[in-house]
Amino acid sequence: MIRFEPRSNPGPLLVYGVPVLAATIAILLAAIPLALAGAPIIEAYGLMISGAFGSVFSTSEMLTRATPLILTGLAAAIAFRAKLWNIGAEGQLYMGAMAAVAVGSGVIDGPSWVMIPVVIIAGMAAGALMLIGPTLLKTRLGVDEVVTTLLLNFIVLLFVQMMLEGALKDPMSMGWPQSEPVIDSAAFPALLERMRVHIGLIIALVSAVALAIFVKRTIWGFEIRAVGENAAAAKFSGISVTKTMILVAALSGGLAGLAGVSEVAGTRGYLATDLSPGYGYAGIVVAMLARLSPIGVIASALFVASVFVGADSMSRAIGVSSYLADLIVAMALLCVLIGGFLTRFKVHFDRKSVHG
Amino acid sequence: MSSAAHTPSETSQDLLLSLAGVTKRFGSLVANDAIDLTVHKGEIVALLGENGAGKTTLMNILFGHYVADEGTVTVAGRDGNLEQLEPGAPQAALDAGIGMVHQHFTLAENLTGLDNIVLGTEPIFRLRRDRSSARAKLGELMAGSGLNVDLDQPVYKLTVGEKQRVEILKALYRNARLLVLDEPTAVLTPQEADSLFAILRKLAATGLAVIIIAHKLAEVLAVSHRIAVLRGGAKVGELKTSDANHKSIAELMVGREVPASRRTPRAPGKPVITLADVTIDRGDSRRSLHGVNVTAREGEILGIAGVSGNGQAALAQLIAGLDKPDSGTVEIFGEKVTKFDAHTFAQNGIARIPEDRHHDGMVGSMTVAENIAIEDVRSAEYQKLGFLDFEAIRKRAEHAIADYDVRCPGPDAPARLLSGGNIQKLILARVLEKSPKLILANQPSRGLDVGAQSEVHRRLLEARESGAAIILISEDLDELLTISDQIAVIHAGHITPAMPTDSIDRSELGLMMAGQKAAPHAPDGTTTTKPGETA
Numbered sequence: 002m003i004r005f006e007p008r009s010n011p012g013p014l015l016v017y018g019v020p021v022l023a024a025t026i027a028i029l030l031a032a033i034p035l036a037l038a039g040a041p042i043i044e045a046y047g048l049m050i051s052g053a054f055g056s057v058f059s060t061s062e063m064l065t066r067a068t069p070l071i072l073t074g075l076a077a078a079i080a081f082r083a084k085l086w087n088i089g090a091e092g093q094l095y096m097g098a099m100a101a102v103a104v105g106s107g108v109i110d111g112p113s114w115v116m117i118p119v120v121i122i123a124g125m126a127a128g129a130l131m132l133i134g135p136t137l138l139k140t141r142l143g144v145d146e147v148v149t150t151l152l153l154n155f156i157v158l159l160f161v162q163m164m165l166e167g168a169l170k171d172p173m174s175m176g177w178p179q180s181e182p183v184i185d186s187a188a189f190p191a192l193l194e195r196m197r198v199h200i201g202l203i204i205a206l207v208s209a210v211a212l213a214i215f216v217k218r219t220i221w222g223f224e225i226r227a228v229g230e231n232a233a234a235a236k237f238s239g240i241s242v243t244k245t246m247i248l249v250a251a252l253s254g255g256l257a258g259l260a261g262v263s264e265v266a267g268t269r270g271y272l273a274t275d276l277s278p279g280y281g282y283a284g285i286v287v288a289m290l291a292r293l294s295p296i297g298v299i300a301s302a303l304f305v306a307s308v309f310v311g312a313d314s315m316s317r318a319i320g321v322s323s324y325l326a327d328l329i330v331a332m333a334l335l336c337v338l339i340g341g342f343l344t345r346f347k348v349h350f351d352r353k354s355v356h357g
Numbered sequence: 358m359s360s361a362a363h364t365p366s367e368t369s370q371d372l373l374l375s376l377a378g379v380t381k382r383f384g385s386l387v388a389n390d391a392i393d394l395t396v397h398k399g400e401i402v403a404l405l406g407e408n409g410a411g412k413t414t415l416m417n418i419l420f421g422h423y424v425a426d427e428g429t430v431t432v433a434g435r436d437g438n439l440e441q442l443e444p445g446a447p448q449a450a451l452d453a454g455i456g457m458v459h460q461h462f463t464l465a466e467n468l469t470g471l472d473n474i475v476l477g478t479e480p481i482f483r484l485r486r487d488r489s490s491a492r493a494k495l496g497e498l499m500a501g502s503g504l505n506v507d508l509d510q511p512v513y514k515l516t517v518g519e520k521q522r523v524e525i526l527k528a529l530y531r532n533a534r535l536l537v538l539d540e541p542t543a544v545l546t547p548q549e550a551d552s553l554f555a556i557l558r559k560l561a562a563t564g565l566a567v568i569i570i571a572h573k574l575a576e577v578l579a580v581s582h583r584i585a586v587l588r589g590g591a592k593v594g595e596l597k598t599s600d601a602n603h604k605s606i607a608e609l610m611v612g613r614e615v616p617a618s619r620r621t622p623r624a625p626g627k628p629v630i631t632l633a634d635v636t637i638d639r640g641d642s643r644r645s646l647h648g649v650n651v652t653a654r655e656g657e658i659l660g661i662a663g664v665s666g667n668g669q670a671a672l673a674q675l676i677a678g679l680d681k682p683d684s685g686t687v688e689i690f691g692e693k694v695t696k697f698d699a700h701t702f703a704q705n706g707i708a709r710i711p712e713d714r715h716h717d718g719m720v721g722s723m724t725v726a727e728n729i730a731i732e733d734v735r736s737a738e739y740q741k742l743g744f745l746d747f748e749a750i751r752k753r754a755e756h757a758i759a760d761y762d763v764r765c766p767g768p769d770a771p772a773r774l775l776s777g778g779n780i781q782k783l784i785l786a787r788v789l790e791k792s793p794k795l796i797l798a799n800q801p802s803r804g805l806d807v808g809a810q811s812e813v814h815r816r817l818l819e820a821r822e823s824g825a826a827i828i829l830i831s832e833d834l835d836e837l838l839t840i841s842d843q844i845a846v847i848h849a850g851h852i853t854p855a856m857p858t859d860s861i862d863r864s865e866l867g868l869m870m871a872g873q874k875a876a877p878h879a880p881d882g883t884t885t886t887k888p889g890e891t892a
Contacts, residue, residue: 219743220734227731230720237677237709237717238731239700 015344020290020297023336024304031329038321045315052314053307059314061196065268067306068198069094069277071205072260073284074291074298075212080253082216082293083229085136085246089150090257091281092157093131097124097258098265099161102169102180102272105187105265116187120266121204121259128258129251131157136250140243154281162274171271180265180272189267201263206299208256213295225249257281286334292341305330371397372433373566374419374455374535379428381414388414390591391428396535401557401567403577403598406587407610407806409776412570415587416537420457421447432535456528460540462520470508470515470523471495474530491530498529501563503556517664518549525556535566542576546664547834547867554580572806574603575835586610611808620818620840626655628691629795629826630676635685637671646671647850648685653795653826658817659855660841661830664870668850669799669830670712676797676828677709678702689795703732708788708820712799712830714777718784721773725765726754728772729787757786762812778809785816796820796827802836814840834866848872 032042053063073090080087087093105120131153138144164170165178173181189199216222227235228245236242260280265272287305291297312326374396381389389411396402406412417423419430424445431439432453443449464473475491492508499505506515506522515523521541528536538557542550557567557580571577577584577598584601586594586609594609608614632651639645643666651672653659663669674680675687681697688694689705703709711717719728730739730750739749754768761782765775775783781801788796798817802810817827818840831837837844843855846869853869 218745218747220740220745221743223727223734223745226723227720230722231716233717234720234731237679237699237711239678239698239703240731241700 016292019340019344020292020301020337023340024290024333026336027329027333028308030332031325034325034328035321038325040319040321045319045321048315048318049308049311051311052318053311057193058196059310061193061198063303063307063310064198064202066310067302068201068205068267069260069264069280070283070287070302070306071202071209071299072256072263073280074287074302075205075209075284075295076253076256076260077284077288078291078293078295078298079212079216079225079256080132080249081229081288083225083246083249084232085139085249085253086147087132087150087250087253087257088147088285089132089135089153089281090253090260090284091277091279092150092154093128093254093257094261094264094277094281095157095161096131096261097128098261098272098276099164099169099180100124100127100258101187101262101265102183105183106181106271107184110184110186113186113190116184117189117266120183120187121262124258124262125255126258128256128261129254131258132250132254133247136246140246158274161272165272165274169272178274182271183266187266188270189263197268199263199267201267204259204263208259209295209299212252212256216295221245221248257284260284283330286330289334290337292337304333308333371399372439373398374433375431375439376415376419377429377431379415379418379425379430381411381418381423381425387590389418389425390589392587392590392592394585394592396566396568398534398564398566399561400583401561401569401581403569403571403581403584404587405571405574405577405584405606405610407572407808409589409806410587410610411590412587413539414590416457416539416568416570418444419455419537420450421445451531454532454534455537456531456533456535457537458521458524458528458539458541460543462524464512464520464523466513467511469511470506470519470526473512473523474508474527478531495526495530498526502529502559503552504529516549517544518546518553521545521553522556529560529565533565535568536560537568537570539570540572541569542571542573543832544665546870547863548871550576573833573835574606577606578603588612607807611806613808617811620658620821620842623656623821623842625657625842626824628652628654629689630828631688632675632682633686633688635675635682635687637675637680637682639671642666642668642849644668644671644674645850646675646682646852649850649852650854651828651845651852652855653828655794655824655826656821657843658821658827658829658841660837660844660858661828661847661852662834662837662844662866662870663830663832663847665832667848668852669847671850672828672847672852673712673797673799673830676702676707676795677711678707700732700735703788704736706791706794708791708793708796708825710781710784710788710796710798710801712803714780714784719772719775719780722771724754724769725758725763725772725775725783726750726768728783729754729757732787733791753790757783757790760790761786761816778805778812781805781809781813785813789816789820792823793820793825796825797830798827799830800832801829802831802833810836834863838863846870 035042035045052059054060073094076090077087101120101124104123105116132150135146135149135153138149139146162178165180169180171179171181189201191197191199192202216225224235224240224245227240228242232242264276269276283305287298287301290301290304308329309326312329313323316323316325372395376392376394379389379392392415404412414423418425421444430442432442434440442453471488474495475488495508504522504526506519512520512523525536541553545553561567569581578601581598584596584598584606585592586606588610630653632649635646635649637646646668661669661672671680675682678697678699678701686693727750730753733739734745739746751768757763758765758768763782763786764779772780772783796817802813805813821827829837829841838858841858844858844861845855846853846866848870849872
């Protein structure tokens, strides 16, 4: 018989070591599907590593991929901290991108130091509003936010499609459903010449640090933690659960919207319906891998991005499916969840069985 | 109160259960340390101990939920031969005739009493149910013991006391020879408790052995034949009930002398809070009040007596600022309250001690210091421009930990590591430090051990001395009669006028808690009954 005994206070080694161990195990486990696909395993690992870190270019690509993942990861982390189950980061990302394009593709113009904050604020506001709606429905009427935020993703994507065929359509796109490009003064400058990595990365890193400080050291962060850990006690002590939830919604939606801004203004330059390959959903995985720690999100986003970029490049080189990357990320998540369980509980294997 | 008079014979043939040297360790914690316990036929043994003394662990070993690290459990077979009970096998315990009545009943509410009792004893694959034999057997059991209850009523229609009878019948129907009752009187009125004791004595006279797990000393003295006291996992004493008294057992349980709580006469001041004709209708009696009038004065403890689930929750929610009245007014210091909001209430000098201290009183993953400051983080003292002043928060916590003797690894330890008594001290430190004008104490000592209980009482009496008005909602009559100045009874959402404690007769209070009398006393305190006996 197996018994589980709760651990009263897991030490720091357990708390920080388990996610790292889980990620390592997941990468090692990738050898199984690689072998099944008939690929040379050692060579495949080598190609994966060089695909993500082998050159300035590949590292830049990895960081470009990590940028939106950090932001959507933070969006999920702060929401889940407060037990607001925001599954709608994908939709909030697109709304943020659309708002950025709406104000940043020539309607107004100015110097960069004006235009960049303008697109950022517009995008964050749009993302925030996308989550405040479902949150009000949750706190007022008890509507399950998992359902509303998830379904809103599809509505937003169709709405974006509609706008790209109509109001936002670029007349110069020769019929492609895409928006007018973001003007130069609103575009995020690149960090390295001829590389794609842009200041969105710096913004994401600063956001992570700022969020960590916000949660740990401010009264609003205090209230978010209290509401997330025990809403009844928070309410009893006089903290307004509704106000706190709306604040969380604004932060979470805003960060997801910022991811969208960063993608249109930094990486892509224009809005199209394939702007995000599911960054909103991947953000949930990133946040879970990071155990909802804002600083941890940076590490886990870098991990997920390198697996994606590395596996992409490896699969092109030796001809196995790039779905392998999804597989590794999924396994890492499973390993972390199991690891999280093992940090909270001690497992005893009793040799003596019980008669049934 | 008189102790049980007769003592059963204690010859070795009558030995039914014997625990010998039972030891159970959880890591470094010794939950049970070489405990010996015997129970004879027809004997009622009370198992006493503070929380964490090891009572539950011991019973879990008896029922096969845990395996003891050392020691044996021996049960006399039906033929009288002692046999060792197979460790870790709940079915073996049931087969040996050990029955358990849990504090929280395990009945299916939508089925009748009879259904609940025979549930699991009938073969599944049979088209027709024949229950005449079950009825006959239950009829016999009821006649012999006085466990009368209408078995054809669905369980949800039964009172708590009746549900408990169904539970006991369920165990007896399964031929229990040893009945274990876990805190059986926690949910009963004094009358119901008395009738339970009468039943238990009758059952014992027919040869049933009973173990009662309890912490109310008066009850233990009233019903048991023998008392075993556990402390810190070890059995620290065992004595015949006839040789025991209240003080000696309390000291055995706590391991030191327990100061008796005593209130000194004091003239009450002006009204602090007045509820006038307050109605809150939430559709269910637990959360509703009907035209309630309550006044609490400075320097006075107003006790609200009642069986749980009679509207105490609604009253507490209202005074805690978590709910507002549908009609009627609430005045605090003569001013009508218009904003019912927990934050405002807490900041305006109302100390609120929640009923469920784990659920409403603390955030387990946050630190002790954060939990102490939780009501006040928005005040200028603990923040600058929205950033928490951890230095100030920590300083207050260190102060509180020392003053209120909160046993914890330190101010930065997560609050969930604290025991129930220490969580309550933490809450007291949080709310009493601010010299409140009004204190809502909702079941402040429930589930606490004797030592922590007396600490809570001392703090409340101190606050009373310094002029606070205290509303004490409690189900524990001893507590109410010991520390309150006035007592009002709540039943089905109605509250009687407050009566001076000294004029109250205990059994009359019990009747009022059961809703049998409205308001027997004139509110001015002229009394027709003899002074109540307090424990």
